[in-house]
Amino acid sequence: MKELFPKEHVLGFVGSLLLTLAALTVIMFKGMSNGLAMTILLITAAAQALVQLILFMHIGETDDKKSLYVTIIYAVVVGLITVFGTLLAMVWGY
């Protein structure tokens, strides 16, 4: 029975809930400095992404490392373009 229990998935589920709660503190506690708030958000966001990738998507379980890296690089590039392009268009260059 033990090997049938989806340990990773339950861990991931609980982990993502906890990380969401941690991110929520940013608006629950008024008067937090902007720097601290952004730090909490960035760290919880990165941790959240790792939880999803490792515990739910089993990113370490593939033998095909090359396509894994190509996919991650493509994803990171598109993500960065979207984030920094938006900052450029909506904040910095406005």
Added chain:
Amino acid sequence: MSFDELFAPMKEPMILAAGISIIVGAIAVVAGLTYFKKWGWLYKNWLTTVDHKKIGVMYVFVALIMLFRGGIDALLMRAQTAIPENGLLNSEHYNEIFTTHGLIMILFMAMPFIIGLMNIVVPLQIGARDVAFPRLNALSFWLFAAGAGLLNVSFVIGGSPNAGWTAYFPLAGTEFNPGVGNNYYAWALQISGIGTLMTGINFITTIFKMRAPGMKLMKMPMFTWSALITNVIITFAFPVLTVALALMTLDRQFGTKFFAMQDGGMDMMWANLFWVWGHPEVYIVILPAFGIYSEIIATFARKNLYGYKSMVMSMVIISLLSFMVWAHHFYTMGHGVMVNGVFSTTTMLIAVPTGVKIFNWLLTMRHGKIQFTTPMLYALAFIPIFTIGGVTGVMLAMASADYQYHNTMFLVAHFHYVLIPGVVFGVLAGYHYWWPKIFGFRLNEKLGKSAFWFIILGFNIAFFPLFILGLDGYARRMYTYSADTGYGPLNMVSFLGALMMGVGFILLCYNIYYSFRHSPRETTGDPWDARSLEWATHSPVPEYNFAVVPKINQLDEYWFAKKEGRDITAGEYERIHMPNNSSAPMWMAGVMFLFAFFFVFSVWAGVIVFGLATLGFLAYRSFEKDDGHYIEVAEIVETERRLGGEQ
């Protein structure tokens, strides 16, 4: 919302008539199915199917119906503006019609048509027996159908969205748009968008993991390549839409201020997020059409595709660039020269890989023995017409000049010149090309060609005048204009062109009936003497696609095998493992339809009940044991003998 408000749209005679015709049509379908005792057949063979070919056919079927819905919207708009000060539609009705025309044509016609053709063709081209996740594929289809249904329900119950298909804030916010119309927008797109995202993941997995032995990535047919890249774009672009729509729902139904004008909200952030998804969306619908043209041009020029590697590279570059250009949709927002300069440059860069593809197609045809079949005619017409669309696109890409063109009919003419040859001609070409593969007979060439000429001439007559009108300052989305402006005559020309296109589409559909009755049945499975693997199996294709999965040594293996007299489908039969049909996707999408419908009206009891029911389907699936079934060798032998023409 009172009962009276709920059915308020019905007070308009045209909408009432449309509503009644929907009910009459539905009764006719139900009565017909009952009379001919086809319910069981429909349920067993179609509604519960997980077969990629049947799901593809259902996608294309719904897409054709939506083409007519969107086409009627278009004809009404052109009729309204055909003469100055026309009173056919009032301003509110006109707003609703141009909004739903855009939404339906992009999301519920172009997308399903493309995805339908991918469903039919991609597994066959790579020698797979189905997609990687057949059940998920069925769910994708049903979620799309639920979204399409929701948007079409909106115009009789509660009111259509009316803030344009782009739904810019603050116009789309509750302050200026207090009705439920834009809630429908958010939920119809949300549900079908989730389905599309699942399609994206499904097809990436299928293409990466399920190719026939020996088929390296660089030996795949070009349509499969275009499908792969399209699905990568889908996977990266659609989450942005999902988030943007969720924020829209929060703003409209829960009083948040993400896109508000005050309290720290940013109204243009909606436009930004919309186009972060919206521009890649253009390439999502256009790249597969490029793939279709590549297949068709190579087949009917009787030559291999020129510049295979550069075709692939240019698509990869387009896919990356498609994520870097979105701000060119709102140059006039008021951001600085630097921002406009950056997005102007990236936009113009896209013309380079696209140009490479155009030249590759031209060089494929050079010295070829071109056969002028219906699909080839669409491909030939595409090249010059799409080039006009592309060149006007480069004109629009210049930010400073764009201040002149922005939101005029020039822009409308430009994107119709890109999307109609680039997508509609593409899917129509593919539809004629792959029809015999699915149904076992060809569509009539004479009718197909007359439909082609009506569509192609009608298209140019309808849309070329809009370039001139736009340069004269005719703004888009105006429901009427005064005679003094002088816009009348060209608008009338445009209306006549639209009517011609309408005739063309009616001929196209009549052709189905005519060919079904009169067309000779195919026996070879390869009516066009084509190159790629889908033509190696029988037409219509058996459930398991290939009795023996072919081994691939080179690009266009089937073509060379034909020339060398080899049979790549020969071999020892083994029993074949296939997925089981399931009714769960249809019911789950139905439940999600009701969930979204109640959400639109903020009826929370219904939302909770059907939300829980949706989760119930997920839980059911988690604990369900379904190992599929086997097709035994005896049955394969029997099927192969029957399809091979022996009795």
